Amino acid sequence: MAKVSHINIAGLDIELTSKPGLKNIYLRVKPPEGIISVSAPSGVSLELINEFISHNITSINQAREKLLSQPQESSSKQEYISGRKFYLWGKPYILDVRESQGKSYSVKFTGESIILTVPEISTHENCERALNELYRSELKRVLPDVIKTCSNRVGVQVNSFSVRNMKTCWGTCHIRKKHIVINLQLANKPPECLEYVVVHELVHLLEKNHTKRFHALVSKNFPDAICERRVKNLLAENQL
Ligand SMILES: [Zn+2]
Incomplete structure (x- = not known):
């Protein structure tokens, strides 16, 4: 069974979790307070x-400074810990955080x-970046087809897009430039949200x-009124 205790090393309060079966010592600086959490095999000496x-003091201090200098967001900020739910195309997935050997x-x-x-030693910012890369x-992967379908419907063409x-x-x-930019956070919404945003941006060409007239054109090219209302609500959840 894991045992949690608090120790003080070099003036730092450390949350130590001893776990039987662990092979290495792991360290994490946890948001939002920058708690230093160390997991170690049971029986490892304090020494x-x-x-x-x-050995890791510089990295720990850097990670904590960075964390504490970030604006403190409310509890709505997602923590990257196993068991948390993350969404991809509107479907929930359970986050499974694993330790890598490298950096x-x-x-x-x-x-x-x-x-x-x-x-x-992981930071919230880097975890967020990794997940954003997945979304990107x-x-x-899907945008070329979505843009093609929506362009045909709206009757306009774009030269390029970016995410x-x-x-x-x-x-x-x-x-x-006939260029549209799409927010990568749309990857956690159901696909119809992406389609709706693409239609919206394409209608700007008209x-x-x-x-x-703009809103009428969007509704005309996104004909399902119930779906449109649902999509609008979903997009409003994030209050962008
Ligand atoms: Zn607009």
Whole structure:
């Protein structure tokens, strides 16, 4: 059974979890408070843990500083711990966090879970980035077909598209360049949300502003009114 205790090394409060069966010592700086959490095989001497902390002290301090200098978001901020639910195309997947041997972060999804492999010292920011990369590649995979279908429906063509992590909008349209930008966070919504945003951006090629005509054109090209209302609600959840 795992045993949790608190120890103080070099003035740092450390949450130590001793687990039988562990082969190595693992360390994580946990958001939001920057708690230093060490997992070690049962029976490992304090001396060895001391040495491990001293060896990693620079990285620990850097990770904590970075974490504590970030704006503190409310509890709505997702923590990257096993068991948490993450969504891909509107379907829930259970996050399975695993330790990697190197320094890299990787992510892949299976039938039911998203496996996030992280180094011994992981940061929230890097976990988020790894997951965003998964979302980005998913969008790049599906967007050419979605854009093609929607373009045919709306009767316009774009020259190019890009995928970006945006904080304030789901998509944008550069009318002159005929280029649309899609927010990668759409990969966690059901596919119809992406389709709706693509239609919205394409309609901008016909009507620059959000006029009555604009909304009428969107509804015409996204004909299912019930679905449109549902999509709007889903998109409003994130309050972009
Ligand atoms: Zn718009």
